[in-house]
Amino acid sequence: MEINIRNIEPSQKEYIEIGCWRVNERVNEIVRFIKLRDGHVEAYKDEKQYRIALSDILYVESVDDKCFVYLTDDCYESRKRLYEFEELLPSENYLRISKSVVVNLMKIEQIRPALNGRFLCRLSNGEDVIVSRKYVPEMKEKLRGDRR
Amino acid sequence: MKDKLKNMLSSFFISVTLINIAMLVLGRLLRPDQQFGYEVFMYPLIYGLIGMIPALIVRDGKELTVRQTLIREAIRMVLTVVLLVAFIFGGNPIEKDTVITAVCVAVSVVIIYVGVVVIGWFLDKKTADQLTEDLIRFQEKQQNL
Numbered sequence: 001m002e003i004n005i006r007n008i009e010p011s012q013k014e015y016i017e018i019g020c021w022r023v024n025e026r027v028n029e030i031v032r033f034i035k036l037r038d039g040h041v042e043a044y045k046d047e048k049q050y051r052i053a054l055s056d057i058l059y060v061e062s063v064d065d066k067c068f069v070y071l072t073d074d075c076y077e078s079r080k081r082l083y084e085f086e087e088l089l090p091s092e093n094y095l096r097i098s099k100s101v102v103v104n105l106m107k108i109e110q111i112r113p114a115l116n117g118r119f120l121c122r123l124s125n126g127e128d129v130i131v132s133r134k135y136v137p138e139m140k141e142k143l144r145g146d147r148r
Numbered sequence: 149m150k151d152k153l154k155n156m157l158s159s160f161f162i163s164v165t166l167i168n169i170a171m172l173v174l175g176r177l178l179r180p181d182q183q184f185g186y187e188v189f190m191y192p193l194i195y196g197l198i199g200m201i202p203a204l205i206v207r208d209g210k211e212l213t214v215r216q217t218l219i220r221e222a223i224r225m226v227l228t229v230v231l232l233v234a235f236i237f238g239g240n241p242i243e244k245d246t247v248i249t250a251v252c253v254a255v256s257v258v259i260i261y262v263g264v265v266v267i268g269w270f271l272d273k274k275t276a277d278q279l280t281e282d283l284i285r286f287q288e289k290q291q292n293l
Contacts, residue, residue, distance in 0.1 A: 113272030
């Protein structure tokens with residue numbers, strides 16, 4: 001595959017164009033990757049609005065009808081619902097692990113047992129999030145992928 | 149639901165095995181000369197079923213933290229002890245010998261309960277280690293895309 005990079009004027013809008021015979025899974029993967037790198041979400045902290053890169057998100061938690069976006073050292077509130085995050089975040093790297101949490105799989109360092117068939121995910125910032133028993137099979141399937 | 153049932157069945161059979169061992173040890177210590185009929189094979193199953201009742205009563209409505217889960221397990225354990233002691237000794241006259249046996253049974257139930265939780269934890273640890281391995285492989289694959 002040939003890759004062309006062309007410099008454009010600062011006044012012009014940046015873009016990425018893919019030339020392909022047909023849109024197959026490989027092309028879709030590239031698109032998802034670009035969207036992940038380029039994607040962002042609006043969130044709030046101290047009544048100020050911030051743009052947060054999707055790839056920086058560790059996990060999103062829903063508490064009492066409010067959604068909180070957790071980064072390595074920060075937490076922001078979002079006006080989106082958890083199901084909207086599930087749709088917005090690329091499904092390759094993000095997974096629902098309980099009724100209230102969607103986690104970034106790329107930010108998990110270790111998985112440990114909790115009690116009663118549940119698991120704890122140790123994240124890159126040292127925080128732990130719980131994987132409910134109900135969501136364990138989905139996690140297994142996701143992580144095993146084509147190894148099954 | 150399927151996973152909960154699987155988990156309960158797994159706990160049940162681990163309990164039954166440990167109850168068998170406890171009956172053997174307690175019987176040898178407290179009533180070495182006692183003889184039983186075939187019905188004795190039913191007891192571990194019945195005790196195992198009684199032990200499952202607290203798990204059905206004390207249910208989690210929301211996602212519990214590890215500390216809350218530990219507290220819930222302690223409550224379930226106390227309930228199991230009360231239920232089993234009441235089932236085995238309920239209606240018997242309170243004598244010194246009965247009290248000693250009841251205390252031994254209660255201690256055995258606690259040991260069995262903790263045993264079931266510990267065995268379950270080790271089984272989960274095996275799964276967790278496998279998940280961590282799969283996770284590392286998954287992350288490498290995603291990074292190399």
